[in-house]
Amino acid sequence: MEGELKNFIKVWIAAILCLSYCHYIVSRLIPKGWLRLISLLPVFYLFISMPLNLHSFHLCALTTFFLVWLGLFKLLLFSFGLGLLSPPPPSVFHFISIACLPIKIKQTSPPKSLLNPRTTQKPKKSVNPIGQLVTKGLPNKSILLAVKALVLGVVICMYEYKSRLHPYVIIVLCCCHVYLGVEIVLFLCAAPARAIFEFELEHQFNEPCLSTSLQDFWG
Template sequence: MDGEINNFIKVWILTNTSLCYCYYIAAKIPKGIIWLISLLAIFYVFIILPLNLHSFHLCGPTTFFLVWLGIFKLLPFSFNLGPLSPTPPTLVQFISIACLPIKIKQNPPQKITPKHRSKPSNPSK
């Protein structure tokens, strides 16, 4: 079991390293086909990494998070679409959104209405 836990830790360390690459490459390469080509290696890594795990209880969720969520969130990201675009401000938010089933809710801007000031009543009358 110790070997399986070590493999699990290695898989997620490589996943986080790959997502760091994706986050930092966003600032260096123009969006579009070139960016997609630079992410193809990450897609391959995400497909291959869960195969290192032999336990169904570790391999199943890891496959779901990496292959299903990770690739299908990074694919639109390469064309400046989807939940990762615009790039989240921090690396932790980027990794969380890319590999976890979470969705960031945007608060709609609140309308500021001017308060009507009533004239103070004159107590002397």
């Protein structure tokens, strides 16, 4: 386990150095377009290959999610002047956070007085009254997160007895493992960004497990 943690630290040091190269050199010296895309190809290769050095499921899954899924696609958009990294943030720490973390900074909307009253407004999304009633009755989010972390720990411990469990029960445990793990990781990623960098972030989710239809689940 000690060697795995060392590999994990090495991978993220290399990722931070790659993103620093993108911020200090690529964004300032290379214009957006195909030339910038070519200059980012070594970074793409490293982001895809570095998670393969990790053998732990949780560390490898998290690193793959942050680097391959988030970082790779955000840098791909960045190479053509699109996405959340365009224009590049002035601070390298902001650049790295936006590139790798599943966060989206809340955009300040113009005041209503400046909007043209003649413009047609988009119809509001239909709100599920049952979901609203259930959400209002929920306890504090921090308490809810602690309960979910406890449930996740129980789910992980139950894997030791999977030889005695029905296959359908194991499938349910895997679904709970993925759902709770993703929700807790997303919360833990957004909390430091709000506290350290004082970002005003958009909500990542609103209790999707309480949705009563696929339309409410996908938003």
